[in-house]
Amino acid sequence: MKPNAIRLAAVVPAAVLAAALAPAAHAATDPAATDPAATDYAKCPAKNVCAYAKSRGAGEQWAKHQSQRRNHNLPWAGRSVYNRTDKVITFHRLPDGVGRRFTLKPGQRSDFAGGAPMDHQVWSITIP
Numbered sequence: 001m002k003p004n005a006i007r008l009a010a011v012v013p014a015a016v017l018a019a020a021l022a023p024a025a026h027a028a029t030d031p032a033a034t035d036p037a038a039t040d041y042a043k044c045p046a047k048n049v050c051a052y053a054k055s056r057g058a059g060e061q062w063a064k065h066q067s068q069r070r071n072h073n074l075p076w077a078g079r080s081v082y083n084r085t086d087k088v089i090t091f092h093r094l095p096d097g098v099g100r101r102f103t104l105k106p107g108q109r110s111d112f113a114g115g116a117p118m119d120h121q122v123w124s125i126t127i128p
Contacts, residue, residue, distance in 0.1 A: 041109060044082045049089050049125055051078030056111045069127050071097040077121035082109040090126040093118050097126055 040057040044050035047066050053059030057080050064072050066085035073095045083089045083104040091114060093099035102114045113122045 041082050044084050046084055047086070048084050049127060050082045050084065051113075051122065051125065052080045052082075053078070055079045055113075055120070057082060057109070064125065064127060066127055071124055071126045073124045074122065077113075077123060078125075079113050079121055080109070080111050081113055081122060081125070083107065085127070087128055090128075091118075091122040092124040092126065093122060095123045097124050099123075 040052065040061075041050075043061060044057075045063060045065075048063040049066070050057075051062045051074055053061075053076055059079070060076070062074055062078070066087055071092075078091075081091055081104065083106055086106050088103050088105055090097075090101050090103050091110075092101045093114075100114075100118055102110070102118065104110060112120045114120070
């Protein structure tokens with residue numbers, strides 16, 4: 001019994017310390033907490049889908065209301081996108097709804113426009 005008590009005495013403080021430090025470590029790696037550009041998504045109007053010229057919602061913004069149902073070409077490569085509509089929105093790698101694509105549900109965003117499969121850019125957006 002005595003060796004188990006010693007083992008337990010060593011393990012419990014380590015577990016308590018890990019639990020206490022875990023939230024602080026997570027907060028430091030949260031992009032919204034460390035990157036002020038992540039807060040630019042707040043500029044996207046309600047019921048709109050927005051694209052940004054830079055990653056994480058930074059740079060020039062392009063927006064379309066969810067009532068404008070069709071494919072829309074962007075004036076530049078969208079490097080991040082945010083869906084504030086009530087619909088599932090499709091984002092395309094090339095203009096005119098062509099090429100690889102991905103979708104975002106209402107409230108979702110993509111800090112790098114679909115990531116590597118999309119070459120980190122979109123050129124057109126379809127609102128159903």
